[in-house]
Amino acid sequence: METKYISKSGIEQWFKSIVDSGKRVYAPVNSRDQIEFKRVKNLSEVADEYVQTTQSIKASVYPKAEVLFSYEKEHGKVHLTDFNPDSIPETVLWKVHPCDAAGFKPLSAIFNWDSPDKLHNAHVQKTSVISFSCAMADESCFCTSVNGSPGNLAGSDIQLTMLPDGGAIAEIVTPKGEALVALSPTVFEADKGEDKTKYLVDLPARFSLEEVNAKLNKAFNSTVWKEQSERCIGCGACAFVCPTCACFDIQEDVHGSTGRRIRCWDACGFGLCTLHTSGHNPREHQSQRWRQRLLHKFSYMPARLNVVGCTGCGRCSRACPVDMNILEHITSIAAQ
Amino acid sequence: MSSEEIFEPKIVAFVCNWCTYAGADLTGTSRLKYATNVKIVRFPCTGRIDFLLLLKSFAQGADGIIVSGCHPNDCHYTSGNFHARRRWIAFRSILDMMGVDVRRVQYSWVSAAEGSKWADLVNNTVADIRALGPYTDYQKVADYLEKEVQDGEA
Amino acid sequence: MEKLRERAAAILADGTVSLVIGYEEGTKRPRPLFCHDGESARKLIFDSRCFHNLAVYLTKKELVGNGRFAVTATISTLRSIMQLYVENQLSEDKLLILTVDLSGTLREFVTFDEISAYVEQFELKRGEREQEILTRIEGMTREERWKFWQEEMSHCFKCYACRSACPLCYCTKCVVEVNRPQWINPWPAPVANMEWHINRAMHMVGRCTACGACGDACPVGIPIDLITRKMMEDMAPEFGYIPGLPVKKGNALSTWKLDDREQFIR
Numbered sequence: 001m002e003t004k005y006i007s008k009s010g011i012e013q014w015f016k017s018i019v020d021s022g023k024r025v026y027a028p029v030n031s032r033d034q035i036e037f038k039r040v041k042n043l044s045e046v047a048d049e050y051v052q053t054t055q056s057i058k059a060s061v062y063p064k065a066e067v068l069f070s071y072e073k074e075h076g077k078v079h080l081t082d083f084n085p086d087s088i089p090e091t092v093l094w095k096v097h098p099c100d101a102a103g104f105k106p107l108s109a110i111f112n113w114d115s116p117d118k119l120h121n122a123h124v125q126k127t128s129v130i131s132f133s134c135a136m137a138d139e140s141c142f143c144t145s146v147n148g149s150p151g152n153l154a155g156s157d158i159q160l161t162m163l164p165d166g167g168a169i170a171e172i173v174t175p176k177g178e179a180l181v182a183l184s185p186t187v188f189e190a191d192k193g194e195d196k197t198k199y200l201v202d203l204p205a206r207f208s209l210e211e212v213n214a215k216l217n218k219a220f221n222s223t224v225w226k227e228q229s230e231r232c233i234g235c236g237a238c239a240f241v242c243p244t245c246a247c248f249d250i251q252e253d254v255h256g257s258t259g260r261r262i263r264c265w266d267a268c269g270f271g272l273c274t275l276h277t278s279g280h281n282p283r284e285h286q287s288q289r290w291r292q293r294l295l296h297k298f299s300y301m302p303a304r305l306n307v308v309g310c311t312g313c314g315r316c317s318r319a320c321p322v323d324m325n326i327l328e329h330i331t332s333i334a335a336q
Numbered sequence: 337m338s339s340e341e342i343f344e345p346k347i348v349a350f351v352c353n354w355c356t357y358a359g360a361d362l363t364g365t366s367r368l369k370y371a372t373n374v375k376i377v378r379f380p381c382t383g384r385i386d387f388l389l390l391l392k393s394f395a396q397g398a399d400g401i402i403v404s405g406c407h408p409n410d411c412h413y414t415s416g417n418f419h420a421r422r423r424w425i426a427f428r429s430i431l432d433m434m435g436v437d438v439r440r441v442q443y444s445w446v447s448a449a450e451g452s453k454w455a456d457l458v459n460n461t462v463a464d465i466r467a468l469g470p471y472t473d474y475q476k477v478a479d480y481l482e483k484e485v486q487d488g489e490a
Numbered sequence: 491m492e493k494l495r496e497r498a499a500a501i502l503a504d505g506t507v508s509l510v511i512g513y514e515e516g517t518k519r520p521r522p523l524f525c526h527d528g529e530s531a532r533k534l535i536f537d538s539r540c541f542h543n544l545a546v547y548l549t550k551k552e553l554v555g556n557g558r559f560a561v562t563a564t565i566s567t568l569r570s571i572m573q574l575y576v577e578n579q580l581s582e583d584k585l586l587i588l589t590v591d592l593s594g595t596l597r598e599f600v601t602f603d604e605i606s607a608y609v610e611q612f613e614l615k616r617g618e619r620e621q622e623i624l625t626r627i628e629g630m631t632r633e634e635r636w637k638f639w640q641e642e643m644s645h646c647f648k649c650y651a652c653r654s655a656c657p658l659c660y661c662t663k664c665v666v667e668v669n670r671p672q673w674i675n676p677w678p679a680p681v682a683n684m685e686w687h688i689n690r691a692m693h694m695v696g697r698c699t700a701c702g703a704c705g706d707a708c709p710v711g712i713p714i715d716l717i718t719r720k721m722m723e724d725m726a727p728e729f730g731y732i733p734g735l736p737v738k739k740g741n742a743l744s745t746w747k748l749d750d751r752e753q754f755i756r
Contacts, residue, residue, distance in 0.1 A: 230524040286552070321542075421746065427692060
């Protein structure tokens with residue numbers, strides 16, 4: 001792990017060299033009153049002062065809809081075309097927040113749980129993450145309560161901490177980060193000895209993960225689930241904007257004798273998610289689905305995959321139409 | 337000197353069995369010639385025509401659509417075409433608002449006796465659509481999967 | 491508002507109702523509240539910031555149970571309740587409606603006619619945001635409208651929050667959940683998204699009361715409530731109803747009139 005300094009003009013030059021190298025660069029841009037990740041070619045397109053993007057960056061390693069394989073039937077024979085990992089282009093994610101970068105770990109844990117998912121792994125291999133530490137937060141953020149922080153390096157290949165002079169402290173974390181530095185090595189100057197923590201927002205932890213975990217392990221039959229979930233309308237917005245939610249659906253896109261099998265996003269909050277073909281639904285009520293969401297993130301994933309399924313980015317609370325505030329819910333469980 | 341290729345539009349016609357289909361049959365038996373661009377899909381009644389079928393035709397490469405059935409008061413099932421008419425009024429308005437080219441959908445009433453009306457209808461529709469050109473706007477995005485265009489590249 | 495709380499607490503205490511659905515303070519704005527006892531009724535609020543359409547909960551059997559229940563209703567909620575009555579999804583002996591009128595007086599309604607007489611006085615108007623965007627759209631050419639909606643549709647990721655938030659989307663098996671045939675793609679794609687929203691608008695013909703819940707619920711900020719609102723405004727003169735005032739005379743698309751007129755059928 002190396003720490004360097006990069007000036008304002010250095011950042012501009014480095015950005016240009018990344019774009020010129022042919023890699024696809026995605027960055028947050030102002031789009032229709034929101035901040036969304038879009039493909040960019042110029043540094044000027046990148047959005048400035050904001051707390052968080054509306055959608056997470058998980059679509060870069062777990063696309064909203066992806067072809068698993070395609071097939072063509074001809075005279076009784078089936079020609080199968082499998083997913084080709086070489087078709088994934090080199091991608092660089094610019095100005096990702098630490099909470100989003102931290103989301104790659106739970107995602108990869110799920111996609112490599114019982115067998116390695118070759119699509120996901122191909123995406124991860126071709127993706128580099130340049131994160132920017134956070135100088136701002138709002139009332140929905142709680143990364144510090146889930147083993148994260150505004151300057152956390154987990155999941156980042158390089159992290160920039162912006163300085164008042166327009167330059168930044170650059171922490172080069174992984175070999176992928178070094179490869180990016182190598183695109184424009186002269187702009188990375190010696191570390192000026194700046195203390196990174198001075199430029200991070202102060203975000204006190206709101207609950208203790210251990211306490212929550214202990215309480216949750218005893219709370220399966222509690223009435224708290226029904227109380228908390230009454231206003232939930234089962235819309236799926238929380239799962240779709242979450243950087244770690246990985247529930248998926250497999251669908252067929254068939255046109256006569258050709259077709260594709262497609263994997264797309266799903267949500268445990270949907271009633272249909274667990275509906276059996278017999279008509280039985282093990283999670284019939286919204287309260288059961290709400291319980292599943294919280295237990296999955298804060299109890300099952302830590303137990304089975306050794307990783308918390310939540311990075312404290314707060315998107316679910318911001319996106320929820322009826323203010324299902326996960327921070328509020330978890331703190332109230334911890335307080336019980 | 338190469339000759340200019342004339343664009344031959346692909347037209348799908350959704351017709352009712354009792355009136356328009358019979359009318360089209362009469363066109364044939366009367367030996368009236370009309371444009372061959374149309375593929376006819378037969379329904380028991382216009383009331384059965386789901387509005388999404390029209391959109392799916394566009395998605396699969398149709399440049400124009402004809403929807404035709406019995407005249408009001410002549411429906412074989414009494415009121416199917418009245419329901420269809422209501423549905424078309426609403427659908428057309430929504431399509432127009434969303435920017436779909438409603439000129440490419442031609443609605444009509446053609447009875448079983450109107451063989452020449454069917455021929456005229458098809459010929460006129462083909463000429464109109466030919467003038468409008470292929471529906472590339474729709475067909476460009478019609479693959480049921482996101483493409484590069486979603487990545488802010490197009 | 492105090493009278494509302496008292497009344498809610500009273501009807502819970504004396505067993506008139508087993509549940510009062512209302513609003514409480516939320517993180518950034520009011521949010522729905524389910525009161526099962528007098529204690530929780532003290533958290534009830536009711537003012538112009540209360541936006542959610544609570545009628546979406548009234549058709550959920552698992553929430554409201556089999557007994558009598560009450561709801562504090564804004565004008566938008568009242569309109570949806572009326573439409574639900576028209577469609578036989580609510581029964582007058584199960585629902586008690588509380589609202590506060592413009593002069594601050596607590597009002598109570600039980601029958602459809604009582605609600606109708608109250609709602610009649612309020613004309614359904616476009617708000618500032620709706621007016622701004624719709625005026626822009628109405629001024630566009632067809633190609634510009636196509637580009638506008640394609641851009642908006644590219645953000646839709648088929649979360650179906652719009653459907654979940656709509657009080658009139660109460661089908662136990664929605665058309666998107668039918669996979670033989672798969673009529674609507676469950677996964678996001680530009681044309682598939684358009685088909686979904688057009689389908690939703692068609693299923694709302696004559697039923698939508700422009701509460702805006704769908705547009706508000708959309709996590710990516712697509713103004714989908716404007717599709718149904720514009721459709722509602724255009725269809726009202728065609729099918730002879732007053733926007734926002736449901737009447738018991740049959741669904742727009744399952745009835746017809748001999749003198750339905752159009753200009754586009756040859």
